[in-house]
Amino acid sequence: MTRHFLRDDDISQGEQGDILDLAAAVKADRWARKPLAGPRTVAVIFDKSSTRTRVSFAVGIADLGGSPLIISTANSQLGGKESPSDTARVLERQVAAIVWRTYAQSGLEQMAAGTTVPVVNALSDDFHPCQLLADLLTIREHKGALAGLTVAFLGDGASNMAQSYLLAGATAGMHVRVAAPEEFSAADGVVADAVARAATTGGSISLSTDPDEAVAGADIVVTDTWVSMGKEEEKAHRVATFGGYQVTTELMALAKPDALFLHCLPADRGYEVAAEVIDGPQSVIWDEAENRLHAQKALLVWLLERAG
Ligand code: CP
Numbered sequence: 001m002t003r004h005f006l007r008d009d010d011i012s013q014g015e016q017g018d019i020l021d022l023a024a025a026v027k028a029d030r031w032a033r034k035p036l037a038g039p040r041t042v043a044v045i046f047d048k049s050s051t052r053t054r055v056s057f058a059v060g061i062a063d064l065g066g067s068p069l070i071i072s073t074a075n076s077q078l079g080g081k082e083s084p085s086d087t088a089r090v091l092e093r094q095v096a097a098i099v100w101r102t103y104a105q106s107g108l109e110q111m112a113a114g115t116t117v118p119v120v121n122a123l124s125d126d127f128h129p130c131q132l133l134a135d136l137l138t139i140r141e142h143k144g145a146l147a148g149l150t151v152a153f154l155g156d157g158a159s160n161m162a163q164s165y166l167l168a169g170a171t172a173g174m175h176v177r178v179a180a181p182e183e184f185s186a187a188d189g190v191v192a193d194a195v196a197r198a199a200t201t202g203g204s205i206s207l208s209t210d211p212d213e214a215v216a217g218a219d220i221v222v223t224d225t226w227v228s229m230g231k232e233e234e235k236a237h238r239v240a241t242f243g244g245y246q247v248t249t250e251l252m253a254l255a256k257p258d259a260l261f262l263h264c265l266p267a268d269r270g271y272e273v274a275a276e277v278i279d280g281p282q283s284v285i286w287d288e289a290e291n292r293l294h295a296q297k298a299l300l301v302w303l304l305e306r307a308g
Protein backbone atom coordinates (compact mmCIF):
# COMPACT_ATOMS: atom_id res chain seq x y z
CA MET A 1 0.00 0.00 0.00
CA THR A 2 1.28 3.46 -0.83
CA ARG A 3 2.43 5.37 2.24
CA HIS A 4 2.00 9.13 2.49
CA PHE A 5 3.47 11.68 4.92
CA LEU A 6 0.75 14.21 5.58
CA ARG A 7 1.15 14.61 9.33
CA ASP A 8 3.80 13.72 11.89
CA ASP A 9 1.88 10.78 13.33
CA ASP A 10 1.55 9.05 9.95
CA ILE A 11 4.73 7.25 11.05
CA SER A 12 5.32 5.21 14.21
CA GLN A 13 8.10 5.85 16.72
CA GLY A 14 10.15 3.05 15.13
CA GLU A 15 9.59 4.38 11.62
CA GLN A 16 10.54 7.89 12.72
CA GLY A 17 13.76 6.46 14.19
CA ASP A 18 14.47 4.56 10.94
CA ILE A 19 14.00 7.73 8.85
CA LEU A 20 16.30 9.71 11.17
CA ASP A 21 18.94 6.94 10.99
CA LEU A 22 18.66 7.04 7.21
CA ALA A 23 18.98 10.84 7.31
CA ALA A 24 22.23 10.56 9.26
CA ALA A 25 23.48 8.01 6.71
CA VAL A 26 22.61 10.13 3.66
CA LYS A 27 24.16 13.16 5.36
CA ALA A 28 27.40 11.21 5.88
CA ASP A 29 27.46 9.91 2.28
CA ARG A 30 25.49 12.41 0.26
CA TRP A 31 25.35 10.77 -3.18
CA ALA A 32 25.20 7.10 -2.15
CA ARG A 33 21.44 6.57 -2.61
CA LYS A 34 19.78 6.84 -6.03
CA PRO A 35 16.14 5.67 -5.72
CA LEU A 36 15.14 8.24 -8.36
CA ALA A 37 17.75 7.16 -10.93
CA GLY A 38 16.41 7.37 -14.45
CA PRO A 39 15.97 10.24 -13.73
CA ARG A 40 12.46 9.91 -12.31
CA THR A 41 10.62 13.15 -11.61
CA VAL A 42 9.13 14.39 -8.33
CA ALA A 43 6.49 17.15 -8.52
CA VAL A 44 6.98 19.83 -5.85
CA ILE A 45 3.95 22.12 -5.74
CA PHE A 46 3.75 25.48 -3.94
CA ASP A 47 0.58 27.39 -3.04
CA LYS A 48 2.63 29.50 -0.60
CA SER A 49 6.08 31.12 -0.66
CA SER A 50 9.21 29.18 0.27
CA THR A 51 12.99 29.34 0.28
CA ARG A 52 14.21 26.36 2.37
CA THR A 53 11.57 23.87 1.28
CA ARG A 54 11.92 24.69 -2.41
CA VAL A 55 15.72 24.53 -2.37
CA SER A 56 16.05 21.46 -0.14
CA PHE A 57 13.56 19.40 -2.13
CA ALA A 58 15.04 20.48 -5.48
CA VAL A 59 18.61 19.73 -4.35
CA GLY A 60 17.61 16.55 -2.53
CA ILE A 61 15.68 15.09 -5.47
CA ALA A 62 18.67 15.80 -7.74
CA ASP A 63 21.04 14.19 -5.17
CA LEU A 64 18.83 11.05 -5.27
CA GLY A 65 19.29 10.79 -9.05
CA GLY A 66 15.93 12.37 -9.88
CA SER A 67 14.56 15.48 -11.49
CA PRO A 68 12.53 18.02 -9.49
CA LEU A 69 9.55 19.65 -11.19
CA ILE A 70 8.72 22.82 -9.24
CA ILE A 71 5.13 23.96 -9.84
CA SER A 72 3.55 27.22 -8.62
CA THR A 73 -0.17 26.86 -8.15
CA ALA A 74 -0.56 30.44 -9.36
CA ASN A 75 0.10 29.26 -12.90
CA SER A 76 -1.30 25.72 -12.80
CA GLN A 77 -4.87 24.38 -12.93
CA LEU A 78 -4.71 23.21 -9.30
CA GLY A 79 -6.05 25.82 -6.92
CA GLY A 80 -9.34 26.74 -8.50
CA LYS A 81 -9.91 24.98 -11.80
CA GLU A 82 -8.99 21.39 -10.96
CA SER A 83 -9.42 19.30 -7.80
CA PRO A 84 -6.51 17.79 -5.86
CA SER A 85 -7.73 14.28 -6.68
CA ASP A 86 -7.93 14.88 -10.45
CA THR A 87 -4.51 16.55 -10.33
CA ALA A 88 -3.11 13.51 -8.52
CA ARG A 89 -4.53 11.14 -11.15
CA VAL A 90 -2.72 13.11 -13.85
CA LEU A 91 0.57 13.41 -11.96
CA GLU A 92 0.81 9.76 -10.86
CA ARG A 93 1.15 8.60 -14.48
CA GLN A 94 4.33 10.66 -14.79
CA VAL A 95 6.00 11.31 -11.44
CA ALA A 96 7.42 9.15 -8.65
CA ALA A 97 6.08 11.28 -5.77
CA ILE A 98 4.14 14.48 -5.10
CA VAL A 99 5.28 17.09 -2.57
CA TRP A 100 2.79 19.89 -1.84
CA ARG A 101 2.85 23.08 0.27
CA THR A 102 -0.71 24.26 0.70
CA TYR A 103 -3.33 25.78 3.00
CA ALA A 104 -5.98 23.26 4.10
CA GLN A 105 -4.90 19.81 5.31
CA SER A 106 -8.03 18.45 3.59
CA GLY A 107 -6.52 19.20 0.17
CA LEU A 108 -3.56 16.96 0.98
CA GLU A 109 -5.90 14.23 2.17
CA GLN A 110 -7.86 14.43 -1.10
CA MET A 111 -4.62 14.36 -3.09
CA ALA A 112 -3.36 11.28 -1.21
CA ALA A 113 -6.69 9.45 -1.43
CA GLY A 114 -6.66 9.81 -5.20
CA THR A 115 -3.18 8.56 -6.00
CA THR A 116 -0.85 5.57 -6.04
CA VAL A 117 2.36 7.61 -5.56
CA PRO A 118 3.51 8.96 -2.16
CA VAL A 119 2.21 12.43 -1.22
CA VAL A 120 4.32 14.54 1.15
CA ASN A 121 3.10 17.56 3.13
CA ALA A 122 5.61 20.36 2.58
CA LEU A 123 3.63 22.58 5.05
CA SER A 124 -0.07 23.10 5.50
CA ASP A 125 -2.02 25.39 7.82
CA ASP A 126 -2.08 22.52 10.33
CA PHE A 127 1.30 20.76 10.15
CA HIS A 128 4.92 21.05 8.93
CA PRO A 129 6.11 17.44 9.31
CA CYS A 130 9.18 17.68 7.03
CA GLN A 131 10.47 20.51 9.21
CA LEU A 132 10.01 18.34 12.28
CA LEU A 133 12.13 15.55 10.78
CA ALA A 134 14.89 18.14 10.28
CA ASP A 135 14.41 19.50 13.81
CA LEU A 136 14.54 16.04 15.36
CA LEU A 137 17.65 15.17 13.34
CA THR A 138 19.28 18.38 14.60
CA ILE A 139 18.31 17.69 18.21
CA ARG A 140 19.61 14.13 17.93
CA GLU A 141 22.94 15.37 16.57
CA HIS A 142 23.37 17.69 19.54
CA LYS A 143 21.71 15.70 22.34
CA GLY A 144 21.73 12.03 21.39
CA ALA A 145 18.55 10.02 22.02
CA LEU A 146 15.29 11.97 21.70
CA ALA A 147 13.15 10.00 24.15
CA GLY A 148 12.95 11.69 27.53
CA LEU A 149 14.06 15.15 26.35
CA THR A 150 11.86 18.14 27.21
CA VAL A 151 11.00 20.61 24.45
CA ALA A 152 9.21 23.91 25.03
CA PHE A 153 7.41 25.61 22.12
CA LEU A 154 6.39 29.24 22.68
CA GLY A 155 4.02 31.44 20.70
CA ASP A 156 1.28 30.44 18.28
CA GLY A 157 0.03 27.16 19.72
CA ALA A 158 -2.43 26.71 16.85
CA SER A 159 0.28 27.00 14.20
CA ASN A 160 1.56 24.26 11.95
CA MET A 161 4.88 24.20 13.86
CA ALA A 162 3.32 23.92 17.32
CA GLN A 163 0.94 21.19 16.19
CA SER A 164 3.73 19.29 14.46
CA TYR A 165 5.85 19.52 17.63
CA LEU A 166 2.96 17.98 19.58
CA LEU A 167 2.64 15.01 17.22
CA ALA A 168 6.30 14.48 16.27
CA GLY A 169 7.60 15.09 19.79
CA ALA A 170 5.06 12.66 21.24
CA THR A 171 6.03 10.11 18.59
CA ALA A 172 9.68 10.49 19.60
CA GLY A 173 8.87 9.94 23.29
CA MET A 174 9.67 13.54 24.21
CA HIS A 175 8.00 15.72 26.82
CA VAL A 176 6.37 18.48 24.77
CA ARG A 177 5.32 21.69 26.48
CA VAL A 178 3.48 24.39 24.54
CA ALA A 179 2.94 27.86 26.01
CA ALA A 180 0.49 29.98 24.03
CA PRO A 181 -2.25 32.54 24.64
CA GLU A 182 -5.58 30.74 25.14
CA GLU A 183 -6.93 32.21 21.91
CA PHE A 184 -4.12 30.46 20.02
CA SER A 185 -4.34 26.95 21.47
CA ALA A 186 -3.73 23.81 19.44
CA ALA A 187 -6.81 22.09 18.03
CA ASP A 188 -8.46 19.70 20.52
CA GLY A 189 -8.21 16.79 18.09
CA VAL A 190 -4.48 17.30 17.58
CA VAL A 191 -3.89 17.50 21.33
CA ALA A 192 -5.90 14.30 21.85
CA ASP A 193 -3.89 12.51 19.16
CA ALA A 194 -0.62 13.74 20.69
CA VAL A 195 -1.65 12.61 24.17
CA ALA A 196 -2.65 9.19 22.82
CA ARG A 197 0.66 8.83 20.95
CA ALA A 198 2.68 9.98 23.99
CA ALA A 199 0.99 7.29 26.07
CA THR A 200 2.56 4.67 23.79
CA THR A 201 6.07 6.16 23.72
CA GLY A 202 6.70 7.38 27.27
CA GLY A 203 6.39 11.01 26.21
CA SER A 204 4.00 13.61 27.57
CA ILE A 205 2.08 16.70 26.53
CA SER A 206 1.61 19.82 28.62
CA LEU A 207 -0.22 22.98 27.55
CA SER A 208 -0.16 26.30 29.38
CA THR A 209 -0.27 30.05 28.90
CA ASP A 210 2.91 30.58 30.96
CA PRO A 211 6.21 30.81 29.01
CA ASP A 212 8.37 30.67 32.19
CA GLU A 213 6.71 27.45 33.33
CA ALA A 214 7.09 25.87 29.89
CA VAL A 215 10.78 26.73 29.57
CA ALA A 216 11.85 25.84 33.15
CA GLY A 217 14.45 23.06 32.92
CA ALA A 218 13.80 22.42 29.19
CA ASP A 219 16.42 20.80 26.94
CA ILE A 220 15.17 22.57 23.83
CA VAL A 221 13.36 25.89 23.32
CA VAL A 222 11.53 26.51 20.03
CA THR A 223 9.51 29.30 18.55
CA ASP A 224 8.19 30.37 15.17
CA THR A 225 6.79 33.48 13.51
CA TRP A 226 3.74 35.00 15.16
CA VAL A 227 2.27 35.67 11.71
CA SER A 228 2.15 32.50 9.65
CA MET A 229 1.49 32.62 5.91
CA GLY A 230 -2.19 33.35 5.35
CA LYS A 231 -2.54 35.26 8.64
CA GLU A 232 -1.01 38.55 7.51
CA GLU A 233 -4.23 40.53 8.06
CA GLU A 234 -4.16 39.59 11.76
CA LYS A 235 -0.62 40.90 12.26
CA ALA A 236 -1.41 43.83 14.60
CA HIS A 237 -3.61 41.70 16.87
CA ARG A 238 -1.09 38.87 16.91
CA VAL A 239 1.88 41.08 17.74
CA ALA A 240 -0.12 42.62 20.62
CA THR A 241 -1.25 39.21 21.91
CA PHE A 242 2.06 37.35 21.67
CA GLY A 243 4.19 40.13 23.21
CA GLY A 244 4.95 38.19 26.40
CA TYR A 245 6.07 35.08 24.51
CA GLN A 246 9.28 36.43 22.96
CA VAL A 247 12.24 34.09 23.54
CA THR A 248 14.67 36.38 25.35
CA THR A 249 18.03 35.79 27.03
CA GLU A 250 16.24 35.95 30.39
CA LEU A 251 13.78 33.26 29.32
CA MET A 252 16.56 31.02 27.95
CA ALA A 253 18.26 31.29 31.36
CA LEU A 254 15.33 29.31 32.84
CA ALA A 255 16.05 26.34 30.56
CA LYS A 256 18.94 23.91 31.13
CA PRO A 257 22.32 25.64 30.76
CA ASP A 258 23.04 23.57 27.63
CA ALA A 259 19.56 24.01 26.14
CA LEU A 260 19.29 24.39 22.37
CA PHE A 261 17.29 27.07 20.55
CA LEU A 262 15.54 26.11 17.31
CA HIS A 263 13.49 28.12 14.79
CA CYS A 264 12.32 26.80 11.42
CA LEU A 265 12.90 30.22 9.78
CA PRO A 266 12.14 32.72 8.38
CA ALA A 267 12.49 34.66 11.67
CA ASP A 268 11.38 38.11 12.80
CA ARG A 269 14.13 39.21 15.21
CA GLY A 270 12.70 41.42 17.95
CA TYR A 271 9.27 39.73 17.71
CA GLU A 272 9.15 36.00 18.51
CA VAL A 273 12.87 35.87 19.38
CA ALA A 274 15.52 38.34 20.50
CA ALA A 275 18.49 38.71 18.16
CA GLU A 276 20.89 37.73 20.98
CA VAL A 277 19.17 34.35 21.28
CA ILE A 278 18.73 33.40 17.62
CA ASP A 279 22.24 34.62 16.79
CA GLY A 280 23.73 33.38 20.08
CA PRO A 281 25.69 30.26 21.09
CA GLN A 282 22.66 28.10 21.97
CA SER A 283 21.05 28.56 18.56
CA VAL A 284 21.36 25.68 16.06
CA ILE A 285 19.23 27.24 13.33
CA TRP A 286 21.75 26.82 10.49
CA ASP A 287 22.21 23.10 11.21
CA GLU A 288 18.42 22.89 11.37
CA ALA A 289 18.02 24.58 7.98
CA GLU A 290 20.67 22.33 6.37
CA ASN A 291 19.03 19.26 7.84
CA ARG A 292 15.89 19.87 5.78
CA LEU A 293 17.93 18.48 2.88
CA HIS A 294 19.10 15.31 4.62
CA ALA A 295 15.84 14.58 6.42
CA GLN A 296 13.71 14.95 3.28
CA LYS A 297 16.08 12.83 1.22
CA ALA A 298 15.75 10.13 3.87
CA LEU A 299 11.96 10.47 3.82
CA LEU A 300 11.87 10.08 0.03
CA VAL A 301 14.20 7.05 0.14
CA TRP A 302 12.01 5.49 2.84
CA LEU A 303 8.73 6.22 1.02
CA LEU A 304 10.05 4.98 -2.32
CA GLU A 305 12.04 1.94 -1.19
CA ARG A 306 11.03 0.75 2.24
CA ALA A 307 7.53 1.76 3.28
CA GLY A 308 5.32 -1.30 3.30
N1 CP B 1 11.17 26.55 7.26
C1 CP B 1 10.62 26.61 6.04
O1 CP B 1 9.79 25.79 5.67
O2 CP B 1 11.09 27.62 5.26
P1 CP B 1 10.54 28.06 3.83
O3 CP B 1 9.20 28.72 4.04
O4 CP B 1 11.57 29.03 3.31
O5 CP B 1 10.42 26.86 2.96
Ligand code: NVA
Pocket residue numbers: 123159160161224225227228229264265266
Ligand atom coordinates in the same frame (compact mmCIF):
# COMPACT_ATOMS: atom_id res chain seq x y z
N1 NVA C 1 4.42 28.84 10.66
C1 NVA C 1 5.10 29.38 9.52
C2 NVA C 1 6.17 28.45 9.06
C3 NVA C 1 6.99 28.95 7.88
C4 NVA C 1 8.00 27.96 7.41
C5 NVA C 1 4.10 29.64 8.41
O1 NVA C 1 3.20 28.81 8.20
O2 NVA C 1 4.19 30.67 7.76
